[in-house]
Amino acid sequence: MSLIWRDSDERMAQFVARLNDLGLQFVHGARFWHVLDASAGKDQAANWLIEAYRRQWRARPLTLGLGDGPNDAPLLDVMDYAVVVKGLNREGVHLRNDDPLRVYRSQNEGPDGWREGMDYFFSRS
Structure with a gap:
């Protein structure tokens, strides 16, 4: 899933921590952020x-x-x-x-x- 982040860095850190708990990663591409399986790349x-x-x-x-x-x-x-x-x-x-x-x-x-x-x-x- 791709998305554009429009919130604070603090909220992003909370979001990333929750994604990590779910076995996901939050990766910055050239233009968008992507949510991927932690084992994918x-x-x-x-x-x-x-x-x-x-x-x-x-x-x-x-x-x-x-x-x-x-x-x-x-x-x-x-x-x-x-x-x-x-x-x-x-x-x-x-x-x-x-x-x-x-x-x-x-x-x-x-x-x-x-x-x-x-x-x-x-x-x-």
């Missing part, structure tokens, strides 16, 4: 897909992920390479491994930023 989906390819081809694929919101950070953290697309979100995207050899941060927003990031990595190969 883009990183789990990516890891499942990577493992499926590994079983099929007996090799781990080289991965590149793109994202523009805080909820994309777990996905980008499990990728070999990552593009952080400049977005509207004031919190930004914070990665565990922000090595510039692995992570490119676009100057452009939206589709132009996605293209910029893809061009950056494809021109390096």
Whole structure:
């Protein structure tokens, strides 16, 4: 479920605590907040897909992920390479491994930023 939060930070903390009690998480995307199962995430989906390819081809694929919101950070953290697309979100995207050899941060927003990031990595190969 996606929503827009229009209340105080204190009330948000109470809301998040209640969601956590219910086994849910409150995640900020590029534009909206999302309520998800605590065990769900883009990183789990990516890891499942990577493992499926590994079983099929007996090799781990080289991965590149793109994202523009805080909820994309777990996905980008499990990728070999990552593009952080400049977005509207004031919190930004914070990665565990922000090595510039692995992570490119676009100057452009939206589709132009996605293209910029893809061009950056494809021109390096």
